[in-house]
Amino acid sequence: MMEGTSAFYTGSEEAIKRQVSAVGLQTEESQIDDVYEIQHCVDWIKQAGFKRVALQFPDDLMQDAVSVTTRLEAMVPSTCKVFILGDTSYGSCCVDEVAAQHYNADAMIHYGRSCLSQPVKMSVLFVYGRLPLDVDNCVHQFSILYPDTSSHVVIVYDTVYAYACDEIKNRLRCKYENCVMSMLKTRDTNVDLPGDLTVITKCGRTLGLPAGKTLSDYTMFYIGSESLTLSNLIYNFQSNQFFSYNPSTREGRRENVNVNKILMKRYFMIEKAKDARIVGILVGTLGVANYTAILNRLKVLIEKAGKKSYVFIVGKINVAKLANFMEIDVFVVIACAENTLLDSSEFYKPVITPYEMELACNTEREWTGEYPTDFNQLLHDGSHHQAIPDTVHHEEGDVSLVTGKIRTLGYQDNNVETGTAVVLRSDAMTVATQADSAGEYLSMRSWQGLEQKLGETPVTMAVEGQKGIAMGYSDEPS
Incomplete structure (x- = not known):
């Protein structure tokens, strides 16, 4: 027996996979039927009469994908088409229903590790596989x-x-x-x-x-x-x-x-979320049930807290992608329970969970010491649901533990007090605050992303491009 302090992982799934010695080894042909439960999969397909079945493999099982598909094709009815999904849009532990729907699949078989998130729109069979265990x-x-x-x-x-x-x-x-x-x-x-x-x-x-x-x-x-x-x-x-x-x-x-130490680090990010004026909502899944419900709840919650929110769909989240949005003060990620705990130390801005955003913005919610990672628990039928108050009064202010300044939650009044005089707020007199400047920040960028600009680009004749490779095109001197 070995006693010691466990590494507490909140990083990428790929980094964790590298620690499992069995990962990357191709399964012997004689074991394919048992490991991937081929007969069970065939019975499931036949019983429901599926016509197009997508097979989702994580990267560490992709080396067995051809063997598994070949076995299934030989055993399912000829009217059934079985095909492999190449890459997953988000974490491989989640069911990638979006990719399957692009190919008109009416069912999926998910192989390998699973975060046990419930699928939304299609029938899914989970086959976990079998890593060695003595x-x-x-x-x-x-x-x-x-x-x-x-x-x-x-x-x-x-x-x-x-x-x-x-x-x-x-x-x-x-x-x-x-x-x-x-x-x-x-x-x-x-x-x-x-x-x-x-x-x-x-x-x-x-x-x-x-x-x-x-x-x-x-x-x-x-x-x-x-x-x-x-x-x-x-x-x-x-x-x-x-x-x-x-x-x-x-x-x-x-x-x-040391759970308390870890939770204190997470609570520091909650303080950063309370200070934030512009919040980016990262959609990190399109396959977990009720992801649209938590998205709508977060938008309402953030608005009532007097903050502005922007929704981002960037696929697999990484540091480089989020670095393009420096006007965002804090990101809240909607993902499965296992992929929602990102290590914010790698990012330029904090990345928090929906529950942490609730603690920052919902004045009716108090931290009881529990820490739900599944956003479904925050919804109406969830065990940690807390109604969003109809109004949040900005007078209910406190002092930021990060900046030491007084902060407020909720909508500001239309009257702005300046010294002893009260001045009516108007568009002409209002100085743009940080919460109002995200659109202006984008408009001032030299590059704003790919834009179609339909009707604005002149039509020109197509011309023949260069031939060869970058180190020496055919029209360049030798």
Whole structure:
């Protein structure tokens, strides 16, 4: 057993993938049927009668895409077309329904890791795959971490190890009576739990706790490598002690993450959001259910807080893209629960979550210590919903902990007080403030992006261009 401080990941998914030793290795042909559940996929397609099925693979499984597609094409009806999606618009853990719709797909099969976000518009089958896991070693490490057999433990796991969890549960059940195995919501929705259990759903996982027990009575045991999944679980189960087993290193340890320190860093960004006058709303997903609902809620919330908002759809988010919008004070990203926790230290401006924006702008919301990362929890039927007040009075001001200046929320009155005189605000007399200058900032740029300018560009005859390569075109002297 190894004890130590876990790296707390809020960075890119690609950086985390590089740490998994099994990534990038092509699956043996003899194992393709089992790993990718070919027969299950074929039965699903035949039962529903799908005609066009898109297959989505993450980058680390793309080397198996041709083999999987070939197997499926040989087994599905001839009237069914199976094809591979090349690249995903956003995170590979999310279902890329937009790309599938571009090719008129009526269903999708999502392979590999999943953030367990619910799809919106089409039927989706999740096939998580199977990364290597030594069940004997996992059970052994569990017994070392929990020498007391009466311990109350909830087992959670990365989706790529779901195939082994029933066996692990059976091996532990005879010795640890108070051990609870979580179930993945997308795969186990139809599983019936006994009526005497308290059902809790978090992070796409369903837990059935005995009557009279709460989550605070349990510690968490996570099966998987350090990843965005682990970070997301720690955020949402921060009151619980975490232990983990890494199948790649075959080691178990206690997660000594300083959650309070991490939350203080996030709270600093909330203070920056309170100071912000111009907010950029980043649409980081088009496949998670209710993303339009949270977008509309954020626009209303930001407007009532007296701020201006602009919506950006930039595909996969990176530093270079956001650096083009220096007039934006803070960005709030709408993405799945795992990809919403970006490390803002890499960006020029803070990038926060919808919940953090709510804490900054909604005067009716107080921080209870919980930290939901799934934006669906903020909506009307969510467990962390808080109504937006009809009006936010700007008199309810406070002092910024960042700048030390007094700040206010809400609309400003039409009368502006200057010294002892009250002057009526008018367009002619108003000096443009930062919140009103984003449009002017764009108009003053030397380059404003690609513009069609239909009817403004003169029509000219096409001419033959240069031939050859950049280091030496055919019309250049040798």
